[in-house]
Amino acid sequence: MAKSSSLIKIGILTLTLLWVSAIRADDISVRSDAPETYVVVKGDTLWDISSLFLDKPWLWPELWRTNTQIENPHLIYPGDVLRLRYENGQPVLELVRDKSTITLTPNSKVTTKPSPISVLPWSDIEHHFGNGSMMDAVKYQSLPIVLGDQEGSPRFTNTDFVLAHNVDDTKTEYKVVRKEREVFDSLGKSLGVQVSYLSDASVTETLSQQRQIVKIHESKIEAKKGDKLVLSEKVKKRDLRLKPANRQVGELVQNVNGNVLIGAHDVVIVNIGARKVKPGTVFGIYEKGEDISYDKESSYALTKSSIVDLFKQTEEVEQPAFKVGELVVIRSFENASYAWVTKTNTHLSGGEIIARP
Structure with missing residues (x-):
């Protein structure tokens, strides 16, 4: 014993x-x-x-x-x-860089200097800046709503004029958005709703305090009755300043597209919002094994095949978490953030711990 x-x-x-x-x-x-x-x-x-x-x-x-x-x-x-x-x-x-002298003549050709390299491949993460975002579920419900046009059309696209409800006409530029899904962490807490951008919209006329006419333009997807309007914000390409997480601990919730499996170079949702994390924060991804129960009277030999068999039902041993990958936060919202999985040595499925790398 x-x-x-x-x-x-x-x-x-x-x-x-x-x-x-x-x-x-x-x-x-x-x-x-x-x-x-x-x-x-x-x-x-x-x-x-x-x-x-x-x-x-x-x-x-x-x-x-x-x-x-x-x-x-x-x-x-x-x-x-x-x-x-x-x-x-x-x-x-x-850095080894030769600083050569260039003499310009009337026949000289001016060439554009190549762009500096970025922290992460912008071409791979740009989609998650310009085509959607996350917002609080209650705030989404309170957004101005698209009602329809005078012809009763089911869909609206470029140059269409539609009636909207409760738009702030002191602001003129909006985006038409649609709810994709509400996101919850493993404890059932709502992290907000994911919305996709359908088109731009501009307020053209105010009929009353609660009724406005907006013009649809730059349409990516046809809008329809019930879609929402959110104030337009310009997306700027900004380099990230990498910084390791310190005391922040959270959860990798799911793939941003709702896919079941997650791998390297996927964008995911984590349950830490803008108050605790900024874009550029680096986290380690950890998996925790199930707690192991064992019987004090059992005999034990430390082999890979017997690690479960030797523990019976009497007491529990809590296993530590083991690092399986890393991610970098690329965009933060009120209750959640988007993050780029830089590497992983296994398939992830959501529920993993994220902490200092």
């Missing part, structure tokens, strides 16, 4: 130490296979490049902080050469 109990404690201690090591203070750790030099190519992102050099790519500011040549790591261009070297035993990434 004593031997069995000791082995159980050793097994639990081993699992716990794995968890503790995963949440220790962040240290710069250069990959063993990191290249000495790297030439930036079109399509690279800061995350891609940092992943080549670091085990924890979100720590790239620490790698570049002592290098005056890279005053702003967000202004690195295709063709630049990055070189890894060490100062007093600490890794430093330097």
Whole structure:
């Protein structure tokens, strides 16, 4: 019995130490296979490049902080050469860029400088900025509503004029939106509703305090009676400032499209809102095993095949959580955020823990 109990404690201690090591203070750790030099190519992102050099790519500011040549790591261009070297035993990434002199003549051709590389591939995440958002379910219900047109048409598209209810006519530019789904976390708490953008709309005439005429334009999908109007906001392409999460702990809820399985490069919903997290915050993704019950009288041998069999129904042992991936918050709302899964070593299905990486 004593031997069995000791082995159980050793097994639990081993699992716990794995968890503790995963949440220790962040240290710069250069990959063993990191290249000495790297030439930036079109399509690279800061995350891609940092992943080549670091085990924890979100720590790239620490790698570049002592290098005056890279005053702003967000202004690195295709063709630049990055070189890894060490100062007093600490890794430093330097930029090797020739500053050639250019003489302009009347026959010179002016070319546009390539755009600096971004943190994450904008082409992959842009859709989740310009085509929809999340909002509180109660606030969605209170939005102005599309009523219809004078001909009783079932659908409305470009240049159509429609009657709307309770629009603030002191504001002229709106978007027509439609509810896709309401999102709940694993505890049943509503995180809000996902809405898709259908078209733009402009207030053209006020009939009364509660009735306005709006013109539909820039239509992506036909609007219909019952759709809502929300104030238009311009989406700006902004680079993310990566920062590891600290005390924030939450849940990966689901794929943003409602798909069952989640993999690397998918966009997901997490149950942490704008008050606790900003775009650019990096989280680790963790899975927690089921609690294990065991009988004190059972014999035990620490083997992979017996880890469940040796514990019976008398007491419970809580398993630690193991890291299975990472994600970066790209957009925050009132009660939830969208995040890009940068990597995962397994298929995710929602319900995973997110915490400091």
